[in-house]
Amino acid sequence: MTAARPHALFSFGTLRDGRVQTALFGRTVPSTPASLAGHTTRPQPITDQAVIDASGLDVHLTLERKIGAEVEGSVLHLTDEELAAADAYEVDDYARRRVLLSCGEQAWAYLDANPLRPAAxxxxxxxxxxxxxxxxxxxxxxxxxxxxxxxxxxxxxxxxxxxxxxxxxxxxxxxxxxxxxxxxxxxxxxxxxxxxxxxxxxxxxxxxxxxxxxxxxxxxxxxxxxxxxxxxxxxxxxxxxxxxxxxxxxxxxxxxxxxxxxxxxxxxxxxxxxxxxxxxxxxxxxxxxxxxxxxxxxxxxxxxxxxxxxxx
Known part of the structure; x- marks a missing residue:
């Protein structure tokens, strides 16, 4: 039996932090540098205390669209269980959606849950x-x-x-x-x-x-x-x-x-x-x-x- 292919998740914020990964996944996960074109970031206030405790921050980042901009980050390679844990970590302000990375590969990313708010x-x-x-x-x-x-x-x-x-x-x-x-x-x-x-x-x-x-x-x-x-x-x-x-x-x-x-x-x-x-x-x-x-x-x-x- 072959192992399940890991999920590619583009992260530009707190999920890149080794301490957050250890708290969520029980380990630091494999990752590779990546970027996402056509996007920039803006602050997103967080009120979920569990998320604040895990990240140590009450303001995270969320993506916004902008031609010519690019967001640097990492692709995390996650198992099914780890992707589910990441979903649970992200508050209701975010929704997991498919994006096309600058390299041409697809990945998941957590975007603004209101789909028209970050649009340009x-x-x-x-x-x-x-x-x-x-x-x-x-x-x-x-x-x-x-x-x-x-x-x-x-x-x-x-x-x-x-x-x-x-x-x-x-x-x-x-x-x-x-x-x-x-x-x-x-x-x-x-x-x-x-x-x-x-x-x-x-x-x-x-x-x-x-x-x-x-x-x-x-x-x-x-x-x-x-x-x-x-x-x-x-x-x-x-x-x-x-x-x-x-x-x-x-x-x-x-x-x-x-x-x-x-x-x-x-x-x-x-x-x-x-x-x-x-x-x-x-x-x-x-x-x-x-x-x-x-x-x-x-x-x-x-x-x-x-x-x-x-x-x-």
Whole structure:
């Protein structure tokens, strides 16, 4: 029987400290120098006393995106048990995600648990709701862009490339060619509701239109990592089924939308990808939907407030 391949974890902070490693893992672990391009660091206050006791510090570092910057650190080579111990050590402000090191190799790293807070250049891809249909001001994505750019007009950018009518498969096929000129560090995918629809010419409860979702998400994750961008998946919004039974030849149902939501959420949890749940802000708020499916301008504003709330 061959030994399990160790996990590569990029560390730029207290996990590099031999005393912390001994406390967590019972040994100092093998490590190699490494760097992570496109990132810088900022202070992160810590309130978990156990973490403060282990590290001796009440302020750690967290990563933030910045073109041209580079963070020096080490790749720790950990067993399954040691990776689990590292997960337990990191507080809720951090989430373990895949990154692409400057050398071209992949590794885990602990990033800000709020995926939009450390972003600088965000590309949004998706369908008509992400596009902002029914809102002349551009929908939640335009509100997000305005707030994001206002925080740092010099370095922050948001590119909304959503196309009405797109399915997640469409998005996964079209996105690779769109990213390079925009130098994204965050890829926000807000699509899938069209995948959940049932054509009126083929009614029923067949779930086959959702079976490709994992493949499409996997392709998008690979595309994002190629650009060292963080993939963020936004789930569907609540819909008023009584008003969406026959929409441009499609039937949208709450059960199908919920099945899509759960498929997206489960896949993201299993693959350590960020999931933003947009269901709750409009739940039972039919007056915030123009046609039972597309948010009104006020509905889009409610979605943006929901997305922006953790940042403030």
């Amino acid at each position: 250049r965000i590309v949004i891809v998706g369908d008509s709701i992400a596009y902002g249909r029914c809102d002349p001001r551009g929908g939640w994505a335009a509100h997000l862009a305005a707030a994001h750019i206002a925080r740092n007009e010099t370095d922050h950018r948001v590119f909304n490339l959503a196309i009405p009518g797109s399915t997640l498969r469409d998005v996964s096929e079209q996105t690779p060619a769109l990213l390079a000129p925009r130098h994204p560090d965050t890829l926000l995918v807000a699509a899938g509701i069209n995948d959940s629809a049932v054509p009126l010419t083929a009614p029923g409860t067949d779930e086959s239109r959702l079976t490709h979702i994992p493949d499409s998400l996997g392709a998008l994750a690979a595309t994002a990592l190629t650009h060292n961008a963080r993939l963020v998946v936004a789930g569907p919004v609540w819909l008023d089924e009584e008003r969406t039974r026959d929409y441009e030849g499609l039937r949208f149902t709450r059960a199908r939308a919920l099945a899509l939501r759960e498929t997206l959420r489960t896949w993201c949890a299993e693959h350590h990808i960020d999931f933003l749940d947009l269901w709750e802000p409009l739940r039972e708020a039919g007056h915030l939907l123009v046609d039972g499916l597309h948010p009104t301008p006020e509905g889009h504003l409610a979605l943006h407030r929901h997305l922006d709330a953790p940042v403030r």
